[in-house]
Amino acid sequence: MSAGAKPAKERKSAESARAEKPLPEKISGTDVAMRKELLRSMLLQRRFEEKCAEAYALGKIGGFCHLYIGQEAISTGTMSMLRPDDYVITAYRDHGQALARGISPRAIMAELFGRADGCSHGKGGSMHIFDSATNFLGGHGIVGGHVPVAAGVGFAIKYKDGDQVCVCFFGEAAVNIGAFHEALNMASLWNLPVIFIIENNRYGMGTAISRSTANEDVIVRAKGYRMIGESVDGQDLFAVRDCVGRAIERGRKEKRPTLIELRTYRFMGHSMSDAVAGTYRSREELEENMKRDPILLLHQFMHEHDELSEGELSKIDDDAKAAAQDAWDFADASPEPAPEELWTDVLAESES
Amino acid sequence: MAVMTYREALTSALREELARDDRVFLMGEEVAQYNGAYKVSKGLLDEFGPRRIVDTPITELGFAGVGVGAAMVGLRPVVEFMTWNFALLALDEVVNAAAKMLYMSGGQYKMPMVFRGPNGSALQLGAQHSQAWESWLAHIPGLKVLTPGTPADAKGLLKSAIRDDNPVVFLEGEMLYNTKGEVPEEDYLIRIGKADLKREGEHCTIVTHGKMVLVAMQVADALAKDDISIEVVDLRTIRPMDVEAIAQSVQKTNRAVVLEEGWEICGVGAQVVDFIQRECFDDLDAPVIRVHQEDVPMPYAKNLEKAAKPDAAKTIAAVRKVMYLD
Numbered sequence: 234m235s236a237g238a239k240p241a242k243e244r245k246s247a248e249s250a251r252a253e254k255p256l257p258e259k260i261s262g263t264d265v266a267m268r269k270e271l272l273r274s275m276l277l278q279r280r281f282e283e284k285c286a287e288a289y290a291l292g293k294i295g296g297f298c299h300l301y302i303g304q305e306a307i308s309t310g311t312m313s314m315l316r317p318d319d320y321v322i323t324a325y326r327d328h329g330q331a332l333a334r335g336i337s338p339r340a341i342m343a344e345l346f347g348r349a350d351g352c353s354h355g356k357g358g359s360m361h362i363f364d365s366a367t368n369f370l371g372g373h374g375i376v377g378g379h380v381p382v383a384a385g386v387g388f389a390i391k392y393k394d395g396d397q398v399c400v401c402f403f404g405e406a407a408v409n410i411g412a413f414h415e416a417l418n419m420a421s422l423w424n425l426p427v428i429f430i431i432e433n434n435r436y437g438m439g440t441a442i443s444r445s446t447a448n449e450d451v452i453v454r455a456k457g458y459r460m461i462g463e464s465v466d467g468q469d470l471f472a473v474r475d476c477v478g479r480a481i482e483r484g485r486k487e488k489r490p491t492l493i494e495l496r497t498y499r500f501m502g503h504s505m506s507d508a509v510a511g512t513y514r515s516r517e518e519l520e521e522n523m524k525r526d527p528i529l530l531l532h533q534f535m536h537e538h539d540e541l542s543e544g545e546l547s548k549i550d551d552d553a554k555a556a557a558q559d560a561w562d563f564a565d566a567s568p569e570p571a572p573e574e575l576w577t578d579v580l581a582e583s584e585s
Numbered sequence: 586m587a588v589m590t591y592r593e594a595l596t597s598a599l600r601e602e603l604a605r606d607d608r609v610f611l612m613g614e615e616v617a618q619y620n621g622a623y624k625v626s627k628g629l630l631d632e633f634g635p636r637r638i639v640d641t642p643i644t645e646l647g648f649a650g651v652g653v654g655a656a657m658v659g660l661r662p663v664v665e666f667m668t669w670n671f672a673l674l675a676l677d678e679v680v681n682a683a684a685k686m687l688y689m690s691g692g693q694y695k696m697p698m699v700f701r702g703p704n705g706s707a708l709q710l711g712a713q714h715s716q717a718w719e720s721w722l723a724h725i726p727g728l729k730v731l732t733p734g735t736p737a738d739a740k741g742l743l744k745s746a747i748r749d750d751n752p753v754v755f756l757e758g759e760m761l762y763n764t765k766g767e768v769p770e771e772d773y774l775i776r777i778g779k780a781d782l783k784r785e786g787e788h789c790t791i792v793t794h795g796k797m798v799l800v801a802m803q804v805a806d807a808l809a810k811d812d813i814s815i816e817v818v819d820l821r822t823i824r825p826m827d828v829e830a831i832a833q834s835v836q837k838t839n840r841a842v843v844l845e846e847g848w849e850i851c852g853v854g855a856q857v858v859d860f861i862q863r864e865c866f867d868d869l870d871a872p873v874i875r876v877h878q879e880d881v882p883m884p885y886a887k888n889l890e891k892a893a894k895p896d897a898a899k900t901i902a903a904v905r906k907v908m909y910l911d
């Protein structure tokens with residue numbers, strides 16, 4: 234789809250736009266109601282993380298905090314294709330994916346605040362969101378470390394004769410680490426239903442991909458492991474859905490893994506302690522990429538097809554803001570973990 | 586003497602050694618264009634160029650191995666790990682290659698290299714990013730393991746490490762980078778393997794190293810108000826350990842507390858206590874007590890993290906116990 238990045242004022246009337254672009258019944262499996270839902274999902278992530286930045290500045294969130302802003306079409310697009318019994322595993326940039334997977338904003342924010350009601354009871358923090366109820370197998374802090382873990386989940390699915398898939402997210406810089414290669418080889422060798430998603434936002438911290446990766450065309454690595462590889466525009470929600478959809482089919486039916494590259498851009502610094510622009514990437518480059526804000530693109534598409542009134546948009550956005558504020562209030566009111574929690578969860582209770 | 590930060594002290598050590606010996610180069614993630622994740626290599630790319638200051642992909646195992654290979658054939662690599670948590674991925678090259686090369690080759694291949702980077706916890710970085718590794722690394726024959734706690738020690742020891750013909754593990758305190766201290770102006774080295782008496786005292790010895798030196802000094806200040814006189818022995822080098830310095834102090838004070846950042850079981854303190862019982866059995870007036878991180882992975886929540894870490898209050902309690910005051 235081409236959303237056409239025209240500002241709203243220059244746009245033709247909704248009537249004539251509709252006449253020009255007849256809308257197919259379904260676009261990558263979505264109808265109007267679902268598109269509204271997808272927009273809601275992305276806006277929730279955006280508003281939630283804007284609150285995170287605020288909370289970080291106030292010291293309510295500590296440690297490392299990596300925002301996902303700019304990449305929301307990937308989380309929303311992917312999660313909207315999954316079944317509840319599928320599995321998701323990711324790295325430290327995990328808030329958006331956790332929200333899109335359906336973990337409650339309250340539980341995530343409480344985790345970020347280090348409180349007892351957090352989804353990891355305050356023990357994990359921003360980088361380590363886990364939620365067994367949604368098969369969200371965690372945010373992981375060591376680059377590439379979770380990629381073989383995803384292969385292990387795929388191994389278990391196949392072992393138990395299941396038809397789920399495991400989706401594994403990581404950044405483009407992770408493709409240079411040994412664990413990535415070892416995992417892809419095993420996943421293909423053993424026909425494991427794993428979908429490896431490279432979120433190529435072009436920078437690993439301050440290092441542009443051209444300075445870290447001998448062949449910038451990262452998707453060719455699929456070939457080295459006899460795996461199907463697909464590379465699509467990660468800012469285009471529909472393209473993400475279609476591509477992930479094909480990979481899910483392949484995983485469920487053929488038990489084959491897929492490597493996907495989703496081309497995207499992060500609109501914030503690497504973490505809260507990194508400059509947004511001006512050091513390793515220019516302000517112009519950032520602004521150019523912000524024109525392809527995935528939320529803006531979906532909104533424009535819906536607006537052009539007269540699917541969303543301004544009133545509806547504000548309502549969705551207001552609801553997202555309210556949910557983020559509610560998460561904040563809930564987290565703020567949640568108690569610190571009880572002191573004895575320090576000693577729990579070190580080992581599972583097991584007598585043998 | 587000039588006052589500088591621990592970070593600046595490290596930078597100046599690197600700068601001086603890079604200038605002194607063309608075989609020395611610095612390699613690691615974000616060390617060049619980004620000026621270092623913790624800015625220890627700030628300005629070095631401009632000064633020495635990309636041949637000497639080398640940005641790597643995120644491939645710890647790979648570039649540690651590159652360092653080993655370069656050291657085998659005559660270079661003197663300084664390999665920076667963004668933090669030691671990520672160095673776990675490189676341990677095969679550190680332990681199986683660097684530490685054993687000289688021995689396996691019957692003395693033919695030296696390993697004049699340094700593996701360095703921030704070690705230990707900072708604030709609320711959670712379980713995977715808050716770990717002190719000195720006891721792991723000090724376990725390995727063939728390595729030297731350094732843990733400077735002050736800017737002057739950081740500079741002198743890093744220069745010595747770079748000039749040493751052995752693989753040196755150099756553990757910097759992530760929370761120490763901004764701390765300030767006096768650093769000699771002249772070119773100086775600090776002998777590897779020599780502890781430093783950071784404070785003289787009579788009643789009890791605190792044996793410690795790295796970031797915990799600051800805590801020990803605070804404890805000594807606080808207890809001085811109660812007329813308890815603390816002697817602080819800063820190990821500075823964990824391997825080889827300065828047994829003589831420990832023994833001398835404990836023979837004088839007859840009491841010891843061993844303070845470290847890492848976990849208890851098989852920790853550095855366990856080794857110190859072993860040396861004390863061997864060398865000072867008849868001198869001890871009380872059992873030695875250890876202060877360390879609680880035996881749990883580091884939690885994220887502020888209150889739990891504080892409870893997990895060794896600190897001045899826990900150390901004071903240990904000293905009082907060793908002195909039979911409580």
Ligand SMILES: Cc1ncc(C[n+]2csc(CCOP(=O)(O)OP(=O)(O)O)c2C)c(N)n1
Nearest residue numbers: 326374375376404405406407436437438671
């Ligand atoms: C093994 C390892 N080395 C270094 C780091 C420090 N680090 C954290 S994120 C990061 C950059 C990763 O970039 P990328 O994989 O592209 O993901 P992005 O942050 O862009 O989402 C680095 C170097 C780490 N966490 N783990």
